[in-house]
Amino acid sequence: MIRIDAPGSFAWGVFHERHPKLVQQVLDALPYGPAERAAVERLLADSTTGVLEPPAESDHDHAQWLEWGAGLWGRPWSEAPFLWAESYFYRRLLDAIGYFRPGAWQGVDPFAPFKSAELAGAAVDEELAALSELDGLPTMRRADALLSSALWGNRADLSFQITAEAGGPTASDLVADERAILWSELERTRGGRICVVADNAGRELLPDLVLIDHLLSGGLAGRIVLYVKPQPYFVSDATMTDVLASVERLRTAPSEAAAAVGRRLWHAMNSGALVVRTHPFFCAPLPYHDMPADLRAEFTGAAMAILKGDLNYRRLVGDQLWPPTTSFTETAGHFPTPVAALRTLKSDVVVGVAPDTVTHLDSTGTPWRTSGRHAVVQVALHR
Numbered sequence: 486m487i488r489i490d491a492p493g494s495f496a497w498g499v500f501h502e503r504h505p506k507l508v509q510q511v512l513d514a515l516p517y518g519p520a521e522r523a524a525v526e527r528l529l530a531d532s533t534t535g536v537l538e539p540p541a542e543s544d545h546d547h548a549q550w551l552e553w554g555a556g557l558w559g560r561p562w563s564e565a566p567f568l569w570a571e572s573y574f575y576r577r578l579l580d581a582i583g584y585f586r587p588g589a590w591q592g593v594d595p596f597a598p599f600k601s602a603e604l605a606g607a608a609v610d611e612e613l614a615a616l617s618e619l620d621g622l623p624t625m626r627r628a629d630a631l632l633s634s635a636l637w638g639n640r641a642d643l644s645f646q647i648t649a650e651a652g653g654p655t656a657s658d659l660v661a662d663e664r665a666i667l668w669s670e671l672e673r674t675r676g677g678r679i680c681v682v683a684d685n686a687g688r689e690l691l692p693d694l695v696l697i698d699h700l701l702s703g704g705l706a707g708r709i710v711l712y713v714k715p716q717p718y719f720v721s722d723a724t725m726t727d728v729l730a731s732v733e734r735l736r737t738a739p740s741e742a743a744a745a746v747g748r749r750l751w752h753a754m755n756s757g758a759l760v761v762r763t764h765p766f767f768c769a770p771l772p773y774h775d776m777p778a779d780l781r782a783e784f785t786g787a788a789m790a791i792l793k794g795d796l797n798y799r800r801l802v803g804d805q806l807w808p809p810t811t812s813f814t815e816t817a818g819h820f821p822t823p824v825a826a827l828r829t830l831k832s833d834v835v836v837g838v839a840p841d842t843v844t845h846l847d848s849t850g851t852p853w854r855t856s857g858r859h860a861v862v863q864v865a866l867h868r
């Protein structure tokens with residue numbers, strides 16, 4: 486289990502270096518009043534030197550968090566697992582800015598300015614315009630281009646841009662590449678239900694939606710359930726508001742290819758071919774191994790679940806310093822369906838990497854696990 490109390494570790498850096506920058510960006514992005522600003526600064530101090538206190542008894546999820554944090558309440562934040570502490574940090578950040586409290590700030594996404602700016606940005610105009618170039622490609626070439634866009638869209642995660650290294654992806658950046666297995670399994674189960682567990686909004690959700698349109702239009706998926714977060718989380722994680730903004734961004738794009746995707750997604754949502762759902766567990770501080778029975782039942786029977794991004798990966802395989810050669814199927818085998826992970830490496834957790842690849846990456850002397858430069862496409866077909 487990874488903790489945040491080892492100075493110099495990635496997890497320690499997230500709490501002691503990344504969160505202070507993030508908090509300042511949040512406070513600079515919206516004109517919060519003195520009460521919200523003081524509460525955010527208190528959270529920042531608490532999360533590095535204080536003890537864990539549950540949400541207020543009056544909060545809607547008080548009982549749930551009492552359960553999720555059993556044995557941790559009253560102990561220093563530094564004694565909590567990294568996954569748990571980071572999740573709770575975002576839950577308390579929402580408290581601090583009044584997201585749950587009745588009043589003017591209730592329901593205002595603190596990360597909306599970042600998400601809106603990214604979605605409205607010129608980079609998205611360029612990416613949507615490039616879609617028309619894919620229309621003429623053979624189906625499999627187009628499919629693979631869309632899968633790569635969805636995969637590398639995960640690199641655009643805002644919380645990552647604070648320390649991101651620039652530079653576009655190359656094939657060697659894939660340290661585990663099971664795309665052929667993924668496409669073969671989707672062909673074998675053609676017409677089945679595919680679950681996509683989204684990660685970030687903006688430049689990750691857009692290619693995710695374009696891929697979803699491809700899977701539906703081409704018949705690989707008869708129905709797609711897109712899972713998003715029930716509330717703002719990890720800066721850029723997608724909510725229903727972000728899905729609607731992204732579908733609208735597509736539908737109103739100058740590029741006809743993009744606009745057609747937007748129209749098809751809109752109609753797919755009208756018909757129920759594309760359903761967007763959420764569940765409290767997507768903001769829980771726990772691994773997917775511990776998912777509640779109702780969510781497990783929702784996934785069960787799907788042809789494939791595609792999990793996007795680094796946090797979903799950590800929750801899928803377990804937030805531990807596994808030997809990188811540990812089997813992905815063994816660590817992901819608890820998931821109720823065949824599962825694929827599309828993830829850029831932005832934290833220490835990685836499994837399923839071939840020994841010679843690990844040897845090579847270690848020999849580069851670069852922080853290959855956390856730099857965001859590398860990615861994996863991995864599939865577990867145990868079910």
Ligand SMILES: O=P(O)(O)OC[C@@]1(O)O[C@H](CO)[C@@H](O)[C@@H]1O
Nearest residue numbers: 499642644794795796797831832
């Ligand atoms: O799930 P994403 O958006 O790909 O990445 C989220 C994430 O990389 O950001 C945090 C650091 O800020 C990590 O601890 C966490 O895994």
